[in-house]
Amino acid sequence: xxxxxxxxxxxxxxxxxxxxxxxxxxxxxxxxxxxxxxxxxxxxxxxxxxxxxxxxxxxxxxxxxxxxxxxxxxxxxxxxxxxxxxxxxxxxxxxxxxxxxxxxxxxxxxxxxxxxxxxxxxxxxxxxxxxxxxxxxxxxxxxxxxxxxxxxxxxxxxxxxxxxxxxxxxxxxxxxxxxxxxxxxxxxxxxxxxxxxxxxxxxxxxxxxxxxxxxxxxxxxxxxxxxxxxxxxxxxxxxxxxxxxxxxxxxxxxxxxxxxxxxxxxxxxxxxxxxxxxxxxxxxxxxxxxxxxxxxxxxxxxxxxxxxxxxxxxxxxxxxxxxxxxxxxxxxxxxxxxxxxxxxxxxxxxxxxxxxxxxxxxxxxxxxxxxxxxxxxxxxxxxxxxxxxxxxxxxxxxxxxxxxxxxxxxxxxxxxxxxxxxxxxxxxxxxxxxxxxxxxxxxxxxxxxxxxxxxxxxxxxxxxxxxxxxxxxxxxxxxxxxxxxxxxxxxxx
Amino acid sequence: xxxxxxxxxxxxxxxxxxxxxxxxxxxxxxxxxxxxxxxxxxxxxxxxxxxxxxxxxxxxxxxxxxxxxxxxxxxxxxxxxxxxxxxxxxxxxxxxxxxxxxxxxxxxxxxxxxxxxxxxxxxxxxxxxxxxxxxxxxxxxxxxxxxxxxxxxxxxxxxxxxxxxxxxxxxxxxxxxxxxxxxxxxxxxxxxxxxxxxxxxxxxxxxxxxxxxxxxxxxxxxxxxxxxxxxxxxxxxxxxxxxxxxxxxxxxxxxxxxxxxxxxx
Numbered sequence: 001x002x003x004x005x006x007x008x009x010x011x012x013x014x015x016x017x018x019x020x021x022x023x024x025x026x027x028x029x030x031x032x033x034x035x036x037x038x039x040x041x042x043x044x045x046x047x048x049x050x051x052x053x054x055x056x057x058x059x060x061x062x063x064x065x066x067x068x069x070x071x072x073x074x075x076x077x078x079x080x081x082x083x084x085x086x087x088x089x090x091x092x093x094x095x096x097x098x099x100x101x102x103x104x105x106x107x108x109x110x111x112x113x114x115x116x117x118x119x120x121x122x123x124x125x126x127x128x129x130x131x132x133x134x135x136x137x138x139x140x141x142x143x144x145x146x147x148x149x150x151x152x153x154x155x156x157x158x159x160x161x162x163x164x165x166x167x168x169x170x171x172x173x174x175x176x177x178x179x180x181x182x183x184x185x186x187x188x189x190x191x192x193x194x195x196x197x198x199x200x201x202x203x204x205x206x207x208x209x210x211x212x213x214x215x216x217x218x219x220x221x222x223x224x225x226x227x228x229x230x231x232x233x234x235x236x237x238x239x240x241x242x243x244x245x246x247x248x249x250x251x252x253x254x255x256x257x258x259x260x261x262x263x264x265x266x267x268x269x270x271x272x273x274x275x276x277x278x279x280x281x282x283x284x285x286x287x288x289x290x291x292x293x294x295x296x297x298x299x300x301x302x303x304x305x306x307x308x309x310x311x312x313x314x315x316x317x318x319x320x321x322x323x324x325x326x327x328x329x330x331x332x333x334x335x336x337x338x339x340x341x342x343x344x345x346x347x348x349x350x351x352x353x354x355x356x357x358x359x360x361x362x363x364x365x366x367x368x369x370x371x372x373x374x375x376x377x378x379x380x381x382x383x384x385x386x387x388x389x390x391x392x393x394x395x396x397x398x399x400x401x402x403x404x405x406x407x408x409x410x411x412x413x414x415x416x417x418x419x420x421x422x423x424x425x426x427x428x429x430x431x432x433x434x435x436x437x438x439x440x441x442x443x444x445x446x447x448x449x450x451x452x453x454x455x456x457x458x459x460x461x462x463x464x465x466x467x468x469x470x471x472x473x474x475x476x477x478x479x480x481x482x483x484x485x486x487x488x489x490x491x492x493x
Numbered sequence: 494x495x496x497x498x499x500x501x502x503x504x505x506x507x508x509x510x511x512x513x514x515x516x517x518x519x520x521x522x523x524x525x526x527x528x529x530x531x532x533x534x535x536x537x538x539x540x541x542x543x544x545x546x547x548x549x550x551x552x553x554x555x556x557x558x559x560x561x562x563x564x565x566x567x568x569x570x571x572x573x574x575x576x577x578x579x580x581x582x583x584x585x586x587x588x589x590x591x592x593x594x595x596x597x598x599x600x601x602x603x604x605x606x607x608x609x610x611x612x613x614x615x616x617x618x619x620x621x622x623x624x625x626x627x628x629x630x631x632x633x634x635x636x637x638x639x640x641x642x643x644x645x646x647x648x649x650x651x652x653x654x655x656x657x658x659x660x661x662x663x664x665x666x667x668x669x670x671x672x673x674x675x676x677x678x679x680x681x682x683x684x685x686x687x688x689x690x691x692x693x694x695x696x697x698x699x700x701x702x703x704x705x706x707x708x709x710x711x712x713x714x715x716x717x718x719x720x721x722x723x724x725x726x727x728x729x730x731x732x733x734x735x736x737x738x739x740x741x742x743x744x745x746x747x748x749x750x751x752x753x754x755x756x757x758x
Contacts, residue, residue: 287564365601367599368601368603369562370559370562370595370601371664371667372603372613373559373590374559374590374594374595374596374597374668375590375591375594375613375614375667375668376587376588376589376590376591376618376671377587377617381617385617386613389604389605390603390604
């Protein structure tokens with residue numbers, strides 16, 4: 001039975017359960033809802049939950065486990081000799097799955113009878129051609145072991161699916177019957193439903209947490225592989241970034257980290273004053289009408305895709321900075337520069353800083369302002385000496401969040417600052433020249449992983465080490481921001 | 494109030510500090526203050542009493558133009574401070590507020606140190622030439638606020654860490670540090686416990702040596718205890734204004750009598 005039908009049956013059973021549970025509860029109190037512990041709908045919901053949760057849970061678990069289990073069993077049928085030169089068991093197994101799908105399709109379309117599908121032999125039938133007729137193209141002729149494995153795969157899936165249907169329906173029915181059995185006037189259905197909702201919310205929260213954990217673990221695993229092939233001292237303390245897929249690469253994070261920090265610094269130099277001043281204007285001076293128009297307009301900046309900012313950097317800001325600043329000052333001739341990426345990234349970050357700071361400044365109690373006005377302070381004195389200091393920890397939090405955005409930014413850098421790593425051997429002058437092309441950690445992660453790469457080489461694996469380092473840095477910034485924001489909450493009552 | 498001693502309280506005739514004529518205040522469409530005429534004496538405590546929403550706080554905020562900070566508020570009529578119209582366009586409200594200090598209902602110390610809270614006004618107005626002078630001003634203000642002994646050893650600790658009563662006395666000290674001529678107090682004791690209230694009331698009594706104090710209060714007992722003159726507001730009108738003893742023992746208007754005997758309010 002297709003899974004969709006199974007789900008529909010469960011849902012139908014749950015709907016029936018709702019109605020029956022409700023009625024049964026009412027009947028048990030003689031039709032007087034006031035004698036029930038909970039509202040009648042809670043009894044219905046309780047039955048529905050008892051049907052859906054175990055059945056769907058079992059279904060999901062089964063669908064996750066069954067393919068892996070079958071593959072494991074079928075893989076034993078492939079002899080060592082059947083694996084062609086240069087291929088792996090995994091590749092052969094994907095062939096097996098493909099043939100099995102093809103056979104299923106052939107049976108469905110009537111090109112093959114059920115018996116044919118399970119009894120054909122490579123010795124008598126050109127399986128490749130027969131499957132080609134139903135639209136499943138195979139790269140090579142089908143070997144006898146592969147065909148037999150595929151047939152076995154089909155058989156086991158079919159049996160597995162039957163058992164799954166039986167088990168899931170049994171679970172649904174069991175839930176239905178057992179929950180109906182306890183549905184009586186005294187049963188605390190409301191509390192049970194409450195607990196089920198709590199558990200559902202907890203599951204949702206833990207999925208997010210577990211995903212983060214999974215990301216970190218996968219990065220850790222690959223990073224360990226990298227450090228087995230490349231000394232960590234050279235990675236963290238070397239001064240040159242020169243990957244070479246033929247070997248002998250210099251893979252140091254320092255030149256990339258320098259680019260990241262320099263560009264982020266310029267971005268913050270642009271974003272923090274503009275964003276902060278905009279926030280102060282919006283929250284302290286602007287009237288409600290200006291505010292209702294200007295605030296969404298500023299926040300539109302946050303909705304522009306970064307690649308569009310990158311284009312802006314590439315065709316407008318880059319040439320502008322080159323023609324009016326870099327060339328006249330003799331600092332460089334490239335449109336791709338740290339300054340270009342930094343300025344454009346700063347523009348991107350303005351809404352982050354302004355929007356968060358605006359909220360924080362608004363949260364400063366009016367009593368603080370009144371106190372200051374009452375002492376004869378002007379508006380700007382009040383802002384400078386009372387409002388901003390009171391909001392400062394929150395503003396710092398906003399800035400740190402913006403900083404972690406800047407550090408992770410890729411597209412603007414590729415288009416604005418180029419893809420050449422900073423070169424420490426050319427001297428300090430070039431390192432600190434904002435009109436020099438430079439690149440960041442994230443750009444190099446992309447470039448090391450794109451293209452036809454060997455996933456066992458340190459030149460590729462370095463991407464994971466870079467990613468993990470960056471993750472640790474931004475995580476640190478976020479923790480710092482959270483800490484500061486939390487501390488700020490205690491500032492005034 | 495049947496405290497007969499009140500009638501015996503001496504009220505010297507003094508100079509008029511604030512003179513208000515035909516003051517009207519509008520909050521948008523709402524007419525909050527209607528035709529208020531009042532003369533407030535120098536070196537006197539004047540209490541504004543009346544039921545909630547009668548406009549006493551609104552009128553208080555007219556005297557230092559705090560209503561200017563509310564967009565929808567509009568003030569008409571004349572208020573003269575020492576004979577000068579404070580709503581004259583030539584008058585800078587910021588300068589005015591330095592002369593007319595204000596203490597708010599809820600203690601609102603800045604999230605700064607105790608020292609910086611008090612030094613805030615003098616710094617803004619350039620009252621101290623150097624650090625030593627500023628120290629002196631801060632100490633004098635804290636002494637006048639009757640809180641010096643409690644905080645002298647922890648001037649660098651945050652003002653928000655003090656108890657409610659201490660915070661309010663700190664706010665009073667902060668207000669007197671700028672050497673105002675008038676001190677406006679908007680229900681200064683409503684957030685305080687009885688002991689702190691007693692301390693603040695004692696302080697108000699001392700402050701009248703130097704300042705003209707105007708206090709808005711919900712507590713008639715408090716008005717009777719601390720003030721020499723009382724104004725009764727009702728529905729935006731100034732119903733009756735006179736010596737405190739007379740208002741509480743022999744009110745001329747029936748509404749005043751109803752209020753002080755607890756029948757309205």
